[in-house]
Amino acid sequence: MALNFNHVYNAYYRKAFLFTQSYVHNDLVAEDIVSEAIIHLWELSKKGKIESIEAILITYIRSKSLNYLKHIRTRQNVFQDLLDKGQRELEIRISTLEACNPEEVMSEELRLKAKSLIENMPERTRTAFISARLDGKSHQEIADELGISVKGVEYHISKAVKILRENLKDYTPFLFFML
Template identity: 45%
Template sequence: RNSLHADSNIPAYILTVIKHKCLNYLQRLRTTEKVTKYLKDCSDWELNLRISTLEACNPERIFCDEIQKIVEETLQKLPLQTREIFIRSRYNNQSHKEIAESLKISTKSVEFHLTKALKVLRIALKDYFPILFFFPYIYR
């Protein structure tokens, strides 16, 4: 490389050097394209994963489960009679009069226990009230 022999074919040598330089360039280009394609595929895969994760996520269901759990835990903390009256009123759709007659208490007592239960639930669910008002409008 440092010196050429006098009998060397200089045009052939130059052509060989150019050929190898071109091959090296094209191989680097191919490698760059492979890496670029691989990175794009990884990026596409990540994007598709994020999209599918967001599509599969149902915030209404997540919050519904959380809220239901909080309601159940809060009801368990209530006094037995208050819990019983709340369950009969809200879950069994009994009227105040029906509850009062079956438990042999006044309707005012039923109202008192319901007010007490609702107050405790309101405090337990205070962080969810904005969400409860917002979600009905999202899915219409």
């Protein structure tokens, strides 16, 4: 025998809502869970599988509320992990910058290393890079001098920067001071 939906709703909704809301602390979520629980109860009653209305409601609400709270906990854990990672990364940047010794950054060794890398670049790459970054020439001026397109100049400059970045990766934040 099927339960009267309106009777069940009127008799149990408010109590079930307050019970659920006391755990999930979200009115909309509590309304959804309780509504689903009453519909579940009503569907079970159509199949004649009702022993205790309260037990079915509490069991259903408990299960859905636990799922919701576990989801919230997982989401908060992920968020906290991201915050922790960001905090660690920030601490590393701060400590690295505090430990930064300008004399070391601008050391002769680093200058020689960069100079050697630039000298060993293919001729067009070296010329395009030096003309753009050290001489301040426009890409069009460099293209005219080398007899290549502006895109070709951009390619060679990118290639030079890549060579420097790969070989001086430990000094990357400071390279712009040098060049």
